[in-house]
Amino acid sequence: MTGSSADDIVVTGIGVVSAFGVGRDTYWRGLIEGRSGIRDLELFDTSAHRTNLAAWIDDREYSYPFLSPLDQRRTSRADRFALLAAREAVEDAGLDPSALASERAAVVLGAGASGLFEAEAWYRRLVRHGTLGRPSQIINHFSDAVTDHVARHFGVMGIRSTVVTACSSSAAAIGQAGDLLRCGLADLVVTGGSDVLAELTYAGFNALRVVDSGPCRPFDRERNGLTLGEGAAILLLERRDTAAKRGARTYCRLAGYGLTADAHHMTAPEPSGGAGARTILAALENAGLDPGSVDYVNAHGTATLHNDRAEAAALTLVFGHRAQKDLPVSSIKGAIGHCLCSAGGMEAAATALAIARGAAPPTLNYRTPDPECELDVIPNRAREMRIRTALSTSFAFGGNSACLALTAA
């Protein structure tokens, strides 16, 4: 990177909808207080599966006064969560929303299931009864519907892009959003991601036998798989010079990111950690940072046997013995579950808040260290600490890996 002002990308607004409820501060309090959003899932029938747990969002009482009754019917849960989070991020940034109604504004989101939850009702009826459901059940099926809804809501007239790289989607989206700013193709980018639970993903991960019957335990020796979650996390990114011009407060700087392919296996991580290490090193190189400067890692930490072992190996390859004793690592999936295509955004938001607020969230349910994941895991209670440089890692099906490098503003 050149290090010019054009490369200085900052996070000026954060909005979150999580299993803890609506709002960035609700999210942060839940994480830092060591609470768990994992509970019995009531969105659909889970009786055929080995678990009925998920970190799900009980939105039955949510209201969306900013949407017309028609738009409330014609949006999916994923769309509505994205809109709530995006509105909060824009307000948090102190930005007049009308500033986004511009050719110089862009929306780059990670998404996956999008309106699949609603579309499944349409398809179930077709499969079981041979009849078609309501058109409104399928109009948001495509992943990019979330991006389109956010862009439409703010009147954005610039670039739209939706990243669908499974569990690294929204981390990769944040990276791409930064590049749009670096290349001068936009002045404001709404980025992050939104993803929700659906029967497909719940059944799919259960079918692969990678779901823990209890709440997940990232990096713990007794871990037995992931717990699914859902959520939306939106960041507003700007170049530092334009943010400063309007007097915006900044959470942190997006110093760089790495994006790589494992070229190993569709669902299993490359076990030596070499592939994960390449992703982390690419992020550090892109950010112009030394491994020694990293104070904290917000890990992917899914709590599956293979992911956590491969991730620990990757961190050890990059940071050496320091990874085992002197580099605090946490996975927030024990609190909010694995939010799949929004996981990278949820974790980036947590990392940005950790930098800004001087504390690292804990890894819930971590009790027994695993000799094969020898890391400085922050167990169960948050750790107050000054964080100048942090990494947020994301590893995905298809071997699509991403790592964000965030630094103090």
Add this chain to the structure above:
Amino acid sequence: MPRLDRRLTPLSITGLGCVTALGHSPEQVLDALEAGESGIRDLLPDEVPNCQARLAARVVGFDSGSYLPAMRARRLDRASLFAVAAVKQALDDARFPEDQERNERLGLVMGTSSAGSGPLTTFLEAAFRISPLDAPPSEFPNTVANAPAGHVSIELGLKGPSTTLTQKQSVVAPALLYAQMMIALGRCNAVLAGTTDEWCAVYQRGYDQLGALRIEGESSQGDGMVLAEGAATVLLESEAYASRRGSRPFARLLGVGMASSPGATYRWVPDSEAMVRAILLALEEAGLQPPDVGSVWLAANGVAAMESIEASALQRVFPRQSLVATGLKGALGECATSGAASVALAALARQRKRLPPFSGPRSIAWPASVGLLDHLAPSPDGATLVLTYGAGGTFGAILIG
């Protein structure tokens, strides 16, 4: 005119790949287009029952054995098979060296509008018809839209930056933009940018219910698109890198413009202003003026409202000139891959120095200034503009020269 930094530089298009209903290589597809053939056909009764719209542009007779062993091919869904083929064609075409530098410094940006649809509906059908416990686990990894990129990386050993994008039919525009950024910011020396799509019976039912498809019997004047499948890829290299390794480019990617319109998210958004902005952005990035453009590959897909704004936008940007126009969606149907195929075939057509006839459909009366080709013709001088739009309000313009 929007401000645009000059960080993005022209790239060499050095390799092409294409698998469509009209053929399984770029040469086959362009030959068929030049001969006026169409890949659109009537669906068989058992392909999708109880559906009014019975046209589709499906890939037939595709032999994946040329690209990967049968044992491995069985694990791949259709979109992934097409993607592996198109990417391999592009790399072979460019004689791109297979070494560690290739593996780690070659990017992959895959766009799609339907990858994963077949495995998704197969998995859910079993879950809904019998029980979630009977849903085939082997299908699940391929339900994610990045499965094709994952399979490409695994089959070809590509370890560089890799991503998958979706923005409905127009995704080729953000895919090419991101490829440009990857090279401009030094993440890669070269990037494979393309798309892949799978036709899916359930999607045909859904689009049919929404009234988005052309219905057989309404003649070529019918309003609506025809769903398609296939894959198309271009290999982009920085001009310095391409020159260093002595490659012979088909063409240069001069500029990509993308704009959007905040209209209905699930419908076509007929906003000629947004189309104009996309074209102007592409011209600005390319450092060209309207008279520098000689030909256009239209986005025309049978949706009359969109064709009208496309015609209007061209008249506004090119008020004092006649453009030679062609387009392939009357022969290849509509999906993300039709946009990427337009780019790949436009590059090949520039090398052949001739343009195939406009394949239709003619849903509107195009103005005379947009000179639709009704026969194979020599390419005019000047750059080639490729247009694309997606439902939900996205517009792209790609300039090659």
